[in-house]
Structures are given as structure tokens and as C-alpha cells.
Ligand SMILES: *[C@@H]1O[C@H](CO)[C@@H](O)[C@H](O)[C@H]1NC(C)=O
Ligand SMILES: *[C@@H]1O[C@H](CO)[C@@H](O)[C@H](O)[C@H]1NC(C)=O
Ligand SMILES: *[C@@H]1O[C@H](CO)[C@@H](O)[C@H](O)[C@H]1NC(C)=O
Ligand SMILES: *[C@@H]1O[C@H](CO)[C@@H](O)[C@H](O)[C@H]1NC(C)=O
């Protein structure tokens with residue numbers, strides 16, 4: 001297909017003729033801008049044209065004809081005729097022959113794209129060698145006449161890194177806003193889908209949320225060398241050689257090695273997290289060292305196994321949390337209570353959990369942070385009545401795959417706030433399955449949104465002591481010299 005585009009610029013008129021389709025060659029020509037003065041210089045032109053014709057015919061008429069006839073058969077090496085200096089240049093190269101008295105001529109080979117806004121023609125190529133120098137040129141044949149050349153648009157011939165060749169499209173909409181869904185439906189699947197690209201992949205996000213990119217930027221930058229593209233409001237045209245639209249998901253909060261290139265597991269995903277959060281955590285540590293505000297108490301406590309309570313607020317609250325802290329300290333733990341909310345920096349939560357030996361929490365989305373625990377540490381999930389299935393499916397099973405020591409603590413009816421409200425004989429207490437069977441909405445309204453937990457500490461001492469013994473076995477004996 002052949003087409004013409006007319007660009008008005010002041011009085012000047014420029015015509016660009018492009019040949020597209022199978023013919024991958026484009027010829028840029030500046031035309032016009034000189035008609036007025038033609039008469040005055042006509043003699044000179046005739047003279048020079050005469051010289052030029054003599055030159056052409058005396059030296060290359062046969063080979064020119066040969067080249068044209070060859071072109072109808074295949075694609076011949078035209079460079080010796082058009083730009084002798086550029087004979088034999090390879091793909092991915094810009095070459096300019098500026099030996100001509102009348103004109104400069106450049107050849108760009110490979111993936112060439114125009115960008116009119118910056119008067120540029122890009123050549124996309126791998127920029128492994130940094131010696132790719134851009135060229136400037138004016139596509140007009142009166143190179144020696146400075147005044148007229150000044151009226152001709154200068155083109156920048158620029159190498160561009162061919163980095164946008166792969167892309168993965170996904171949405172950050174849906175249930176996003178809940179940390180479980182953010183990891184389960186988003187972060188882990190896009191890690192599964194893109195990890196084998198070795199960061200040479202562009203994420204194109206549908207339903208782009210700026211807060212999401214802020215919150216998960218650390219992780220995204222471990223998986224992609226490029227800033228994510230906002231599909232809806234980015235009006236540039238992005239070109240890719242290959243795209244995956246959508247994400248692959250395996251199971252709840254996990255990576256199935258049998259479905260991964262190189263048998264990658266959820267532990268490899270955890271390593272991605274560790275690399276993602278390390279720069280920020282190092283920054284925090286340096287800050288604290290500089291201000292001498294380092295957590296002295298934590299340094300002192302470090303010799304004991306560290307237990308973190310993920311505290312909930314609103315529903316499924318731990319009503320006797322203070323007593324639990326006392327009990328845990330009594331057993332020998334150093335205790336930290338974490339109250340993450342939507343604005344808590346994930347790097348800080350990671351730092352806390354990556355250095356802990358036991359995590360305790362009441363079933364809920366915050367249990368997703370089990371991904372931040374080191375393998376062979378302990379996760380105790382407190383399971384309110386009516387939530388057994390969800391607790392095991394969403395967190396118990398994934399915890400085992402992450403090689404955590406998992407303890408599911410199913411509360412007794414008298415540890416539930418619903419017990420005080422309804423009494424021990426109400427079907428809500430006696431037979432939760434008769435309600436949960438009716439569907440998630442029932443479960444949610446009855447058992448998730450309206451239930452708090454008051455631990456029977458006599459009973460809870462047992463799993464807590466087990467967790468302590470397990471931790472001591474792992475980290476060695478406690479030095480209580482401080
Ligand atoms: C040159 O590079 C382009 C784009 O990278 C590619 O499409 C083309 O096949 C290459 N041609 C040759 C002859 O290698
Ligand atoms: C790039 O650099 C390497 C080593 O520095 C060299 O061997 C290679 O020829 C260079 N490639 C190009 C296209 O200049
Ligand atoms: C490709 O790399 C260039 C710098 O070499 C950068 O300006 C550009 O944004 C990158 N492309 C994408 C799609 O990120
Ligand atoms: C693209 O968006 C930018 C910023 O919103 C705007 O300035 C520009 O005119 C838009 N370009 C096109 C081609 O719509």
C-alpha cells in the first residue's frame with residue numbers, strides 16, 4: 001500500500017512518501033520550500049544536473065539497471081548504489097553516508113518506527129553495546145546551500161532499546177483492596193505468569209490504581225524492568241512482539257511446581273518478596289542506626305523466640321489479647337503485637353515477620369501475611385466457629401506448602417462471643433454447618449462479621465508451648481544472660 005501525507009508548516013510543504021506492506025523500505029523526502037528561487041538559479045542547476053548525469057551514466061548505469069531488475073525478483077543489495085559507505089551493514093544498524101556533495105543519505109535496518117512529535121525515526125534494537133550514536137539528517141538534496149537547508153526539517157535517527165517486546169496484561173480491579181485477594185488473585189498469579197521472562201516484560205494494567213502500584217511497586221520491580229502501563233489512560237501506542245493477556249493461577253496462595261518452568265515453588269516467590277523488601281528494610285535499619293533510635297528492647301529480646309500477634313479490629317477480635325501477651329511472655333517468648341491496616345507499609349510487616357518465630361492470628365485476610373514467614377517457623381491460626389473450611393482452605397493448606405509448622409486452633413463454643421449471645425443450645429452454636437451450608441453470605445454475616453474470640457488460656461497454653469519448644473529446637477537454646 002502506498003500513501004501520501006501532507007504536512008503544512010508555515011509556508012512550507014513537506015511530502016513524505018512511505019511504502020508499506022511487504023516493501024519494508026521507507027523513503028523520506030522534503031519537497032518544496034525552494035520554488036521561488038528556482039529561476040534565479042536555473043543555470044546553476046542545469047549545469048550541476050549535467051555534471052551529475054555524466055557522473056551517473058559514466059560510472060553506474062549498468063549496475064543501476066541491474067539493481068532495479070533484481071528488485072523485481074528479490075531484494076538485492078542496493079546500498080552500493082545509494083549509500084556506498086553503508087554497503088553490507090547489518091540488521092539493527094543506522095548508517096549515514098555523508099560523502100555526497102549534494103546530499104547525505106542514511107540507511108536504517110531492522111525494526112524502524114516513526115515518531116513525528118520528536119521528529120524522530122527510531123530503530124528498535126538490543127542496546128547491549130552502548131556505542132549506538134544517534135544521527136541527525138535533513139532529507140533534501142541541496143546540502144551545500146545552508147539557507148535552504150535551514151528550511152528543511154531535521155530528522156533524528158535514534159537507536160531505541162528493544163525492551164518492550166513482551167507484555168502481560170492484567171487487572172488490578174475486582175476484589176483488590178483486600179490483602180488476601182491482592183496476593184492470591186494478583187501478585188502470585190502475575191509472578192507465575194511472568195517470572196520466566198527475567199524482568200524483560202512490561203505489565204499493562206487494566207483498572208489501574210495508583211495506590212496499588214505504590215503498595216506493590218517493590219514487588220513489581222522485581223518482576224519487570226519497566227514501569228507498568230496504565231492501559232486506560234496511557235494514550236501512547238505500545239508495541240509488543242508478544243503478549244499474554246490474563247494471568248495463570250494455580251491454587252490458594254501457592255505456586256504448583258509441577259506447572260512451573262524450572263519447578264519453581266512458593267518459596268521462590270517468597271525469595272522474590274525478600275529481594276523486593278530488602279532495599280527498604282536496609283534503609284530503615286540505616287535510619288535507625290543514624291538516629292540511634294534502634295529498637296533496643298528488640299535487641300534485648302532477640303535472644304528469645306519472637307512471637308507476633310496479628311491483631312484484628314472490628315470483627316473476629318481477640319478480646320483477651322492482653323492476657324495472651326502475658327501468657328506468651330510467661331512461656332518465654334518475646335512478643336510483638338502488629339495491627340496492620342490498609343496503609344501499613346508491607347516492607348515493615350515483612351521485616352517484623354521475617355524475623356519472627358511464631359505468628360498468631362484469628363482467621364481473616366491478614367493471615368495472608370503468612371507468606372512473609374520464614375520456612376520452619378510456626379503459624380497458629382485461631383479458627384472461630386463456622387469458619388473451619390475457609391481457614392483450612394485459604395491459609396492452613398498454603399501454610400503447609402510454604403513449609404511452615406501449622407497449628408490450626410479450633411475454638412470451643414465457649415470461647416466465641418456468639419456463645420454469650422445465643423447460649424449453648426442455639427443451632428448457631430450447636431450446629432454451625434447447618435448455617436454455613438447455606439452459602440458464603442450466611443457464613444459471612446453470621447460467623448465472620450459478628451464473632452469475636454475470648455481464648456481459653458488454659459487450653460491455649462498447650463499449642464503455645466508446642467510452638468515454643470519447636471522454636472527452641474530450631475534456633476537453639478535461649479541465652480538468658482541479659
Ligand atoms: C532484522 O530485524 C527485524 C526486526 O528486529 C526482523 O524482523 C528481521 O527479520 C531482521 N532481518 C534479518 C535479515 O535478520
Ligand atoms: C558488542 O560488544 C562485544 C564485546 O564487547 C563485541 O564482541 C561485539 O562485536 C559487539 N557487537 C556490536 C554489534 O558492535
Ligand atoms: C525502554 O527503555 C527505554 C530506555 O532505554 C525507556 O525510556 C522506555 O520507557 C522503555 N520502554 C518501556 C515500554 O518501558
Ligand atoms: C495524550 O495524553 C496527553 C496527556 O493527557 C495529552 O497531552 C495528549 O494530547 C494526548 N495525546 C493524544 C494523541 O491524545
Ligand SMILES: *[C@@H]1O[C@H](CO)[C@@H](O)[C@H](O)[C@H]1NC(C)=O
Nearest residue numbers: 257258259260261262263264
Ligand atoms: C522438575 O521436576 C521434574 C519431575 O519431578 C524433574 O524430572 C525435573 O528434573 C525437575 N526439573 C528441575 C529443573 O529441577
Ligand SMILES: *[C@@H]1O[C@H](CO)[C@@H](O)[C@H](O)[C@H]1NC(C)=O
Nearest residue numbers: 274275277278281351354355
Ligand atoms: C529475612 O531474614 C533472613 C534470615 O534471617 C535474612 O537473611 C534476610 O536478609 C531477611 N530479609 C530481609 C528483606 O530483611
Ligand SMILES: *[C@@H]1O[C@H](CO)[C@@H](O)[C@H](O)[C@H]1NC(C)=O
Nearest residue numbers: 284287288289290291293294
Ligand atoms: C531519623 O531522622 C530522620 C531525619 O533526621 C527522620 O526523617 C527519620 O524519620 C528518623 N527515623 C527514625 C526511625 O526515627
Ligand SMILES: *[C@@H]1O[C@H](CO)[C@@H](O)[C@H](O)[C@H]1NC(C)=O
Nearest residue numbers: 311312313314315317339341
Ligand atoms: C478500630 O479501628 C477503628 C478505625 O480504624 C479505630 O477508630 C478504633 O480506634 C480501632 N479500635 C481499636 C480497639 O483499636
Ligand SMILES: *[C@@H]1O[C@H](CO)[C@@H](O)[C@H](O)[C@H]1NC(C)=O
Nearest residue numbers: 412413414415455456457459
Ligand atoms: C469451655 O468449655 C470447655 C469444654 O468444651 C471446658 O473444658 C472449659 O472449662 C470451658 N471454659 C470456660 C471458661 O468456661
